[in-house]
Amino acid sequence: MAELIDSIAVMARVSEQLRGNGRRISLVPTMGALHEGHRALIARAREHSDAVVTSVFVNPTQFGKGEDFERYPRNLAGDIQKAGDAGSDYVFAPSSAALYPQQYRTYVEVEHLTGLLEGKIRPGHFRGVTTIVTKLFHIVMPHVAVFGQKDAQQVAVIRRMTQDLDFAVELVVIPTVREADGLARSSRNVYLTPGQRAEAPVLYRALRRAEQRIREGSTDAGAVREEMRVMIGQSSTAVVEYLSAAHGETLEELSALVTGTPVLLSLAVRFGSTRLIDNIPVVIP
Amino acid sequence: MAELIDSIAVMARVSEQLRGNGRRISLVPTMGALHEGHRALIARAREHSDAVVTSVFVNPTQFGKGEDFERYPRNLAGDIQKAGDAGSDYVFAPSSAALYPQQYRTYVEVEHLTGLLEGKIRPGHFRGVTTIVTKLFHIVMPHVAVFGQKDAQQVAVIRRMTQDLDFAVELVVIPTVREADGLARSSRNVYLTPGQRAEAPVLYRALRRAEQRIREGSTDAGAVREEMRVMIGQSSTAVVEYLSAAHGETLEELSALVTGTPVLLSLAVRFGSTRLIDNIPVVIP
Numbered sequence: 001m002a003e004l005i006d007s008i009a010v011m012a013r014v015s016e017q018l019r020g021n022g023r024r025i026s027l028v029p030t031m032g033a034l035h036e037g038h039r040a041l042i043a044r045a046r047e048h049s050d051a052v053v054t055s056v057f058v059n060p061t062q063f064g065k066g067e068d069f070e071r072y073p074r075n076l077a078g079d080i081q082k083a084g085d086a087g088s089d090y091v092f093a094p095s096s097a098a099l100y101p102q103q104y105r106t107y108v109e110v111e112h113l114t115g116l117l118e119g120k121i122r123p124g125h126f127r128g129v130t131t132i133v134t135k136l137f138h139i140v141m142p143h144v145a146v147f148g149q150k151d152a153q154q155v156a157v158i159r160r161m162t163q164d165l166d167f168a169v170e171l172v173v174i175p176t177v178r179e180a181d182g183l184a185r186s187s188r189n190v191y192l193t194p195g196q197r198a199e200a201p202v203l204y205r206a207l208r209r210a211e212q213r214i215r216e217g218s219t220d221a222g223a224v225r226e227e228m229r230v231m232i233g234q235s236s237t238a239v240v241e242y243l244s245a246a247h248g249e250t251l252e253e254l255s256a257l258v259t260g261t262p263v264l265l266s267l268a269v270r271f272g273s274t275r276l277i278d279n280i281p282v283v284i285p
Numbered sequence: 286m287a288e289l290i291d292s293i294a295v296m297a298r299v300s301e302q303l304r305g306n307g308r309r310i311s312l313v314p315t316m317g318a319l320h321e322g323h324r325a326l327i328a329r330a331r332e333h334s335d336a337v338v339t340s341v342f343v344n345p346t347q348f349g350k351g352e353d354f355e356r357y358p359r360n361l362a363g364d365i366q367k368a369g370d371a372g373s374d375y376v377f378a379p380s381s382a383a384l385y386p387q388q389y390r391t392y393v394e395v396e397h398l399t400g401l402l403e404g405k406i407r408p409g410h411f412r413g414v415t416t417i418v419t420k421l422f423h424i425v426m427p428h429v430a431v432f433g434q435k436d437a438q439q440v441a442v443i444r445r446m447t448q449d450l451d452f453a454v455e456l457v458v459i460p461t462v463r464e465a466d467g468l469a470r471s472s473r474n475v476y477l478t479p480g481q482r483a484e485a486p487v488l489y490r491a492l493r494r495a496e497q498r499i500r501e502g503s504t505d506a507g508a509v510r511e512e513m514r515v516m517i518g519q520s521s522t523a524v525v526e527y528l529s530a531a532h533g534e535t536l537e538e539l540s541a542l543v544t545g546t547p548v549l550l551s552l553a554v555r556f557g558s559t560r561l562i563d564n565i566p567v568v569i570p
Contacts, residue, residue, distance in 0.1 A: 008451060012451075012453060016453075103445075104449050105395050105396045105397050105398060105445055105449060106393065106394070106395045106396070106415075106445060106446045106449035106450055107393075107394050107396070108391065108392075108393050108394075108450075109391070109392050109393075109394060110390050110391045111390045111391070111392070112390055113390060130391075131450075134450055135450055135451050138450055138451040138452055138453065139451050141453075160388075160390055160391060161391045164389050164390060164391035165391055165393075165416075165419055165420055165423055166293060166297075166420050166423040166424050167423055168297060168301075168423065168426075
């Protein structure tokens with residue numbers, strides 16, 4: 001079982017002591033509702049450090065109006081158990097009132113990258129992410145922070161921020177963990193009805209098909225996107241928000257597919273009121 | 286003579302080593318052109334720490350279009366000498382290209398406070414300030430940072446940012462250092478013609494008169510502002526940008542002056558193309 005720390009001051013003191021003793025700290029930032037994907041993040045963090053801190057905080061500033069902040073699954077007791085089982089020493093679960101007091105006014109913003117893909121549909125989302133990650137980096141003072149490829153744009157944005165603001169934190173990114181049928185693990189999967197759950201694996205199948213087309217030598221990004229669209233269109237309940245074949249670093253939508261370019265194939269699709277995202281990174285052969 | 290460090294990586298390594306050896310680091314962030322005011326900042330930093338780092342960087346992101354970025358006085362050799370004489374161990378003078386590479390995209394913003402007073406006239410100024418201070422905090426990793434009361438709003442904004450983003454940096458603020466006739470020391474004073482220089486002390490006299498009115502029991506902030514306006518109006522060359530009697534923390538303009546309230550009396554006035562600011566903090570008796 002991991003040790004629970006709910007005070008910012010205590011967390012900072014523990015980290016200060018660990019660093020003073022020459023221990024290497026890694027941070028796994030989560031919103032809780034831990035699943036196999038988080039377990040993989042924590043296991044990787046374990047390899048990189050002497051002390052693993054898993055933060056559990058459903059961050060209000062990264063949710064938009066009408067999004068699922070209120071109903072986002074919360075289970076701190078279960079998370080402490082799972083984080084400990086996976087190898088985390090500490091669970092840092094501060095309160096919203098402590099992180100964002102009444103007079104709170106400061107935000108960290110990455111321009112451009114955050115206006116594309118997820119950012120277009122969820123304005124302000126990444127500002128909330130970069131702000132809370134900055135705060136967690138300052139409190140936990142990790143040497144390493146571990147993120148999942150599942151949130152590919154988040155990784156790109158945090159990588160940009162970490163470089164731009166000269167954070168002395170190494171970022172480690174691990175592959176998306178999937179169910180047996182390919183559905184990406186997500187805390188939001190619990191929202192799916194059995195019918196939606198049965199259809200949801202079409203997202204990964206569409207991404208794999210697109211990846212295959214690129215590996216076969218397709219040079220037309222528009223055709224690749226169209227193929228994903230047709231495939232997902234076969235699901236009766238899926239509503240596409242975006243389907244993208246973008247440059248892997250700038251996240252700008254591609255038209256021609258040129259050898260050597262890193263591509264991020266990504267999508268956001270709704271099943272009823274549940275919004276799922278997924279992606280595959282691929283380098284054009 | 287202070288040791289010059291112009292590389293971000295070297296500065297970070299030196300700070301890491303100092304911290305590893307249990308040394309206390311203080312940072313004095315400057316734009317160079319060091320004068321008696323900076324000397325006082327460095328001397329105070331010396332008292333608070335084992336290692337003093339004076340940063341010298343004319344930060345382009347805090348200058349607006351048409352402001353004096355290009356002609357801002359620069360004299361690195363002289364600054365290294367003066368910083369050393371004042372007790373600084375290191376002068377950290379990175380290049381703009383290293384701090385803001387081509388693909389740079391990240392900014393730190395404090396809302397509300399930055400839209401008042403200086404922020405109203407210099408949009409984007411404080412975003413540049415909070416961004417560079419964040420970067421310097423990450424690179425130099427100071428335990429203490431020393432700022433001057435001269436830039437009162439900057440102090441308020443950085444204080445807000447430091448609290449909001451959970452920086453483990455103690456802020457120390459020292460009183461404004463003045464010429465014998467009361468003019469606040471500023472790197473921009475060198476721009477003044479002899480005639481303007483002779484008139485410029487009216488700013489401090491007006492602030493002192495306003496302070497006196499408050500100490501005498503005036504309850505009308507508007508009348509206090511008006512008195513400053515009349516007094517500065519006697520100068521033939523002064524052009525007022527703002528005259529303020531604001532709440533010392535929120536920086537909101539006051540109407541009634543209520544016992545116990547902290548007040549920031551402040552102003553920005555142009556003499557020809559030279560813009561000067563000054564202030565006096567006072568608590569209503």
